[in-house]
Amino acid sequence: MxxxxxxxxxxxxxxxxxxxxxxxxxxxxxxxxxxxxxxxxxxxxxxxxxxxxxxxxxxxxxxxxxxxxxxxxxxxxxxxxxxHETNSYSKKENSSYWSPPSIDQYSTKTFLGYHRNDGQVGTANYWMVIPLVFCENRNIEIMKQAFQEELGFAKPNKYKDLVHRMINLYKKDDITKIEDLITEENDVNSSQIFNNIDGIKFLTHQGGCGGTRQDSDMLCALIAGYLNNPNVAGATILSLGCQNAQISILNEKIRALNPNFDKPLYILEQQQEGTEEKLLSTAIKKTFFGLIKANKITRKPASLSKLVIGLECGGSDGFSGISANPTVGQVSDMIVALGGKTMLAEFPELCGVEQELINRSVNKEVSEKFINLMRDYANSAKAVGSGFDMNPSPGNIKDGLITDAMKSAGAAKKGGTSPVVAVLDYTEYATKQGLNLLCTPGNDVESTTALSGSGANIILFTTGLGTPTGNPITPVIKISSNTSLSNRMSDIIDFDTGAIIEGKKNIEQMSKELLEYIINVASGKIKTKSQLLHQDDFIPWKRGVSL
Missing domain, CATH: 2.30.130.110 (Archaeosine Trna-guanine Transglycosylase; Chain: A, domain 4)
Structure with missing residues (x-):
């Protein structure tokens, strides 16, 4: 090439x-x-x-x-x-034969993961603290301030130090030197206390009350998915008490998802606890004892069939569908052939390739669910004066993706060529081995948030323009479509497929390198850039229109 x-x-x-x-x-x-x-x-x-x-x-x-x-x-x-223009789509027309890639060299390979009692295996071991309603966000932030630095999980803030040095110069009336200051790395103030825990994650959101009851139910289902994700060891949940997202609804969603759920889970209700001080003191004590339990779990070898890979793209460019996305697609096929699960998200970015995915569906029920979800989504967008054709961002267009169909044709390459075994609506959990389609918007954070809630223990995120998106509980491997981006934004890019564009490597070679990288991340031997930068993005999707 x-x-x-x-x-x-x-x-x-x-x-x-x-x-x-x-x-x-x-x-x-x-x-x-x-x-x-x-x-x-x-x-x-x-x-x-x-x-x-x-x-x-x-x-x-x-x-x-x-x-x-x-x-x-x-x-x-x-x-x-x-x-923008696409072909129409209809019911399943034919079945396409799938020839799996060779996996002989990976059939006996393992990764070091955290084995849960339900058979899932985590690639990380996090404790999660999250509110059922936005009213508790402030209390979540207070807990975060109390825990992070003391436990050694806080990221050093070199910019805070920069401001401190500027203040000192100002006090000395020596402001001419401020322009010459540079940011300097500094060390964490305290060593990590719990060596088998990858972090304690404090999530906030703007939901749980107001809006529609559907949104609150979906939020509870999403949180249940996060609790069930194998990367989560346990959680502390704060509730106010009077909100739409009731504790009873969350418990119902957990039981529906996993009747044998047995992770440590502490749910506190402020209106029952009384004072803020009592609520926070109790929550902090329970969380600490939960961390002690979580720290007893250690990494052990696990089959690659235990990998659940989320497939995502953001800030795509004209090279994404040629290098990064086909590489991820080949990895998806290898994971499927090894007995694992993959999930292709972002339904607005499957516009124009529907018939191919319909024909790849394993049965009529799967294909019809996909058709119904796509049509309902498209109609809801049109109802408010929008549409899938409005999906490409200014950055996409500037870098060669001038229609949604053009963007989608390249984006769908992340799903490889394997059969579609299941179609999941938002917050449904992946349970079937093989390629799953997950209904999410194209919005990067809403989509990665959904992938983790549906069980992804690794997310592959391709980008051609560069985006700092991460996830609080699932390692996000950022894959660049071109080497120029990888060099320019090296602090957020983990893996570069630009050698394909330059004609130095082919997709098969690159996909094998990427799979080895995934194994190292899954084993905790490599921290992704988003993990190192603490890019813990979490935005639940309200089922209004979001492209």
Whole structure:
């Protein structure tokens, strides 16, 4: 692939620029050449031949748009000359045969994980503290201040030190030196007390009361999923008492999800406890005893079939569907072949590839559930004057993803080629081995939040533009589509697939390297950048419209 452009699928009528191509340049296509009539930035597309008004734009072998007006051979595709368009979809048409990738070298490999009594295995061991309602957020923050530094889990705040040094210079009337100050790394004030615990995570949110009862029920279901996630050892939950998200609803959701749930769980209700001091003192004491219990669990070898991989992308670019996403798709296929589970999220970014996923469904029930969820989601978006076609962000468009269908065709590559064994609505938990589709919005944090709530113990997150998203309980491995991004934002990128764009490696080679990296993260041998930066993003999805 060491060239300036790429035709992804034989049926495509556009090419992707792998490097900047200047106006007036002639590019060789088989036995003929194309004269480039506009500057084509890397990641963008240009026409293989003249395209008439209303004719189809084909990429990845799929319909990704139509021409607004005549597009000349060698012309740049933009939002000015292309509009979003997809093929319609219907019931399952046929069954496609799946040929699993070779997994011989991984069949006996293991990772070091935390074995739970229900058979799940965690890649981390966290204690979680979360409110049932936003009224308790302040108390959660007070507990966080009390615990984090004393337990040794706090991230050193080099920016706090920078402000401290600026104040000292100001007091000395020496403000001219402030511009010369740089941030300096400093050490954690105290050593970690519980060596078998990866952290105590304090989550806050704006839900639990007000809004619709559906939102409160969904919040309880989401929290139940987090409690059941194998990366969570136990939890402390604060309730006010009068909110819509009642303790009884949470307990009902937990029992429905796991009747044999046996993790340490402490739920305190402020209106029953009395004073804030009594509530917090009791919560802190119970949490400390819970941490003592959680610390007794140690990592032990586990089969790779115990991996549950969430598949996510954010800040995508024109290279994502060529390098990072297909690499993740190949890893997904390997995990499935090994007996593990994978979950492909972000339903607005499956727009245009529905029929392929329908045909890959293992049975009629799975395909029909997918159809119904996609149509309901699309209709709810249209009802408020929006639509899937509005999904691409300004950053996506600037870097070559000019229609939602174009974005979706590349995003779906994260799901590989394996059969779709189940379709999960938001907060449903993954229980079937194989590829699952999880209904979430395309919003990065809402989607990663949902993946963890459905049982993901690792999340693979591809990006072409760079995004600092992380998750409080599930390690998020950030995978760049291009080396320039990996070098520029090295503090948030874990794994670079840019060598594929440069023609130095192929997808098979890169996927094997990524799987080895996943095993090391799952074993606690490597901390992801989002873990090191404490990027603990948590946003429950309200079932209004979010793309």
């Amino acid at each position: 060491n060239q300036k452009f790429l035709k992804i699928h034989p049926n495509d009528n556009v090419f992707v620029a792998l490097n900047d191509i200047d106006k007036g340049e002639n590019v060789a296509i088989n036995e003929h050449s194309i004269a480039i009539i506009q500057n084509i930035p890397a990641k963008h597309k240009f026409a293989e031949k003249n395209i008439a008004p209303n004719d189809s734009i084909i990429m990845y072998g799929s319909l990704v748009g139509t021409a607004k007006h005549r597009i000349l051979q060698g012309e740049l595709l933009t939002t000015h000359n292309v509009i």
